[in-house]
Amino acid sequence: MAVYAIGDVHGCLPELKALLKAVRFHPGRDRLWFVGDIFNRGPDSLGTIRFVRDLGERAVTLLGNHEVRALGGLSGRPDRGFARQMAFFNDAPDLPELYAWLRTLPLIHHDPELGASMVHAGFYPGWSREQAQARADDLQRIFRDDARIGSFFATFPTTFPESEPNQDDESARLHFALAVLTRLRICHPDGRVVWSIPGESGGTAFRLAADSPYRPWYRLLDWPEDDTTRIIYGHWAVAGLTQYGRFSGLDSGCVYGGRLTAMRLDHPDHPITQVACPGYVSPE
Ligand SMILES: [Mn+2]
Structure with a gap:
């Protein structure tokens, strides 16, 4: 059996199949880990969701920020981005099934046997592994709960604090946690999150200069109990395929004309596999 982690697909179904x-993925034997953001921007979002969903137990798929935006829109709080980018959902006769599947997806996947963990964007440096997992579990319970998902997104803010809100504001804590797990890229050296840099456009930006006062989140994470666990993340297309110690960033900008990346997890020395993409959209 081979296990492959795959970077942000963003609806590039032809490249995923390639x-x-x-x-030589063998569906009867092999397993896939998708780092999230499997749809939006590329040529076949619905086809990609159905393809990945139909892999069933052969694939683990995380919620990325695009899946989260879809959950917000489909649960009754379409923001501007949803209305502008995700009209394809209106054409889906199987929308109820797709929405139901998206609501089951986790925010973190950890496999102790394989010695690997996956998150779409990153982990807040102030969390232990257990704290990160507890917040991800709380969020997953909300998304699966008909009575709670609507109000969670109805109150979802557009800006977030630099540090985790204190314990008495459960809803603010979980909003912050969701933003971190699906959007984080950089922090101040003391671990406070930098959500945007003045003068930079945000989104796909954050190409850190060598003399930048900020740090990628993974350089600040200190989980000594897990120093052999590899951590797989996506979301940072501008940084491209990144290897930093035990951290592997697999978003190599497929939909922007970069590559789609597969990394074999059960054979750490196995070379990375990539396919080129023609470039369906320009980075924002
Ligand atoms: Mn993303």
Whole structure:
């Protein structure tokens, strides 16, 4: 059995199929880990969601910020981005099934046997592994609960604090946690989150200069009990394929004309596999 982690697909179904062919993915034997953001921006979002969903137990798929935006929109709080970018959902006769599937997806996947963990964007440096997992579990319970998902997104803010809100504001804590797990890229050296840099456009930006006062989140994470666990993340297309110690950033900008990346997890020395993409959209 081979296990492959795959970077942000963003609706690039032809490239995903080419990548699976390149690694000789065997559906009866192998497993896939998707780092999130499987749809939006690329040429076949609905096809990609259905393809990945139909892999069933052969794939683990995380919620990325695009899946989260879809959950907000489909649960009754379409923001501008949802209305502008995700009209394809209106054309889906199987929308109820797709929405139901999206609501089951986790925010963190950890496999102790394989010695690997995956998150879409990153972990807040102030959390232990257990604290990160507890918040992800709380969020997943909300998304699966018909009575709670609507109000969670109805009160979802557009800006977030630099540090985790204190314990008596449960809703603010979970909003912050969701933003961190699906959007984090950089922090102040003391671990406070930097959500935007003045003068930079945000979104896909954050190409950190060598003399930047900020740090990528993974350079601040100190989980000594897990120093052998590899951590797989996506979301940072501008940084491209990144290897920093035990951290692997797999968003290599497929939909922007970069590549789609597969990393074999059960054989750490196995070379990375990539397929090129023609570039369906320009970075924002
Ligand atoms: Mn993302």
